[in-house]
Amino acid sequence: MKHLPRNVKTRSSRESLCGVDEADEPFGWDESYSVTPPPVAVSPTPSEPIAQTVPCSSGKSAMCGAVLLGIVIALLVTWVKVPRQEPAMTLGSWVHDLPQLASSTMVQVDSAQLNSLFRQRRADAALEHAGYASIPGGVLYTPESFRSSDGSYDLLIHFHGNVKVVVESAAVSKLNAAIAVVNLGVGSGPYQDAYATPGTYENLLAAIQSAVQRRGLENARLRRVALSAWSAGYGAISTILQQRRGEDPLDALLILDGIHTGYEQGRPGTLVERRLASFDEAAEAAASGELLFSVTYSEIDPPGYAGSRATAEHLLSVAEKRGEVKDSALAVPAYRKLESMRGAVAKEDVRKLEPYADQQVGSFRIRGYRGNTRGHHMAHLFQMGATVLPELAVRWDAYAGYAGRRDAVRSSAVRQRARGKQLVQHRQSPP
Structure with a gap:
C-alpha cells in the first residue's frame, strides 16, 4: 500500500496580548501544536524508509518551539556573519554545527528575548478612560x-x-x-x-x-x-x-x-x-x-x-x-x-x-x-x-x-x- 503523508504541525498566528502605550509594549504569543502519529502503512516501500519522529509532549511544546526558534536565529546570525569571500558553508557543516549553535543561542533567548516575549499583561490594558x-x-x-x-x-x-x-x-x-x-x-x-x-x-x-x-x-x-x-x-x-x-x-x-x-x-x-x-x-x-x-x-x-x-x-x-x-x-x-x-x-x-x-x-x-x-x-x-x-x-x-x-x-x-x-x-x- 502506498505510504500516506503524515499530518503536519500547525502553529497559531501571533496575537497581541494587550494594547499598551508607546513607551511600553509588552507582547507575546502562544505556540500550540497539533501533533498526531503518522498513518500506518500496511507495506511500506523498503526504498523509502520513514524516519521515526518523537513529537513534543504538550508539557514540552513551549520548549520545543523555543529550541526551533533558537536554531533559526542561530542560522540567520551565522549566515550574516560569514564573510562573502569565504567559501559558503556546506549542508554537512550546518548539520554538524547545529547542536552547538542551538545550545549557545538558547542561553541568549532565555535571558533576553523570551522574557520580553512573555511579559505580563499591564493591569490598565483594558482601562476605560472615557466617561465616568x-x-x-x-x-x-x-x-x-x-x-x-x-x-x-x-x-x-x-x-x-x-x-x-x-x-x-x-x-x-x-x-x-x-x-x-x-x-x-x-x-x-x-x-x-x-x-x-x-x-x-x-x-x-x-x-x-x-x-x-x-x-x-x-x-x-x-x-x-x-x-x-x-x-x-x-x-x-x-x-x-x-x-x-x-x-x-x-x-x-x-x-x-x-x-x-x-x-x-x-x-x-x-x-x-x-x-x-x-x-x-x-x-x-x-x-x-x-x-x-x-x-x-x-x-x-x-x-x-x-x-x-x-x-x-x-x-x-x-x-x-x-x-x-x-x-x-x-x-x-x-x-x-x-x-x-x-x-x-x-x-x-x-x-x-x-x-x-x-x-x-x-x-x-x-x-x-x-x-x-x-x-x-x-x-x-x-x-x-x-x-x-x-x-x-x-x-x-x-x-x-x-x-x-x-x-x-x-x-x-x-x-x-x-x-x-x-x-x-x-x-x-x-x-
Whole structure:
C-alpha cells in the first residue's frame, strides 16, 4: 500500500496580548501544536524508509518551539556573519554545527528575548478612560493621565466644585490618579452630616474601588488617598477626620479657601478651637512630615464667623509646635486657562491669584492670596491646577511606589498625647 503523508504541525498566528502605550509594549504569543502519529502503512516501500519522529509532549511544546526558534536565529546570525569571500558553508557543516549553535543561542533567548516575549499583561490594558462612573454623592473619572501597570492606584477625592474643572485641573497637573468629585449642596452642613455616621466614608472608598474595577483596572488596590475641598466642602473632610477608622492610606489634605469656625460667645476674635481639633491633629502630623497638608486662603472676612485666613493662621500656630516656620519667596502661580471654565464663571468674575503670604512647617503649608470678592473666592477652585495639585503630583511621582500610612493623622496625635502624659507624670513625680 502506498505510504500516506503524515499530518503536519500547525502553529497559531501571533496575537497581541494587550494594547499598551508607546513607551511600553509588552507582547507575546502562544505556540500550540497539533501533533498526531503518522498513518500506518500496511507495506511500506523498503526504498523509502520513514524516519521515526518523537513529537513534543504538550508539557514540552513551549520548549520545543523555543529550541526551533533558537536554531533559526542561530542560522540567520551565522549566515550574516560569514564573510562573502569565504567559501559558503556546506549542508554537512550546518548539520554538524547545529547542536552547538542551538545550545549557545538558547542561553541568549532565555535571558533576553523570551522574557520580553512573555511579559505580563499591564493591569490598565483594558482601562476605560472615557466617561465616568457613579459613586455615592458624585462621580468617578479615570482620566488619560491615570495609569497603573500592576493595579495599584492613587485616589483624589474632591468635595464641592465644578466636576469638569476639577478633572481638567488634575489633568493639567499631570496627576496620575483616579479622580472622584462629590457635591452634596450649599454650605458646610450637608457635607458634615453626610459623613457623620461611622462607616460612611469607608463605604465611599468601597464604592470607588468597585467603580475602578468596573472600568477595567485589573487587580485594583488602593495605594494612597488625597482629600481636597473648596469652600464649604471642608465640612466633609472635618467629619471624615473625626469618624474614619484609619484603614485608608490617607496621604494628603488640600483645602482651597475653606475651613471656617465660629467665635466664642462674648469673646470677639477668639476662635471656637474645638471645632478645629481634627485639623489641628492633621497640621501637627504634616509638620512632622507624615502627610501633605496644603491650605490656600483669601482676604474674605465673613460676618459672624471666622474666615479662611484666621483658621489658616491658627493651624500654622499649631504646626509651629513641631518645627520652625519658614517664609517662602512669593511666586505668582501660572494662570490656568481651562476649557471647562467656559460657562462656569462669568467673565467679570475671572481673577488671577496674587500671593501675599507663603509659610511652611515641614509638609504643612498655607498660602494667602489677595482679594475679597466672589471672583477671588472662585479663583481658588479654578486655579487649583496651579497651586495645590502640582504639589501633590510632585509628591506622588517622587514616591511612586510608596503606600500611604494607614493612619498618619491619628497615629501622630496618639504619640503626642502619650508624650504629654509622660511629661505630666514627670512633672508630678517627686524629685
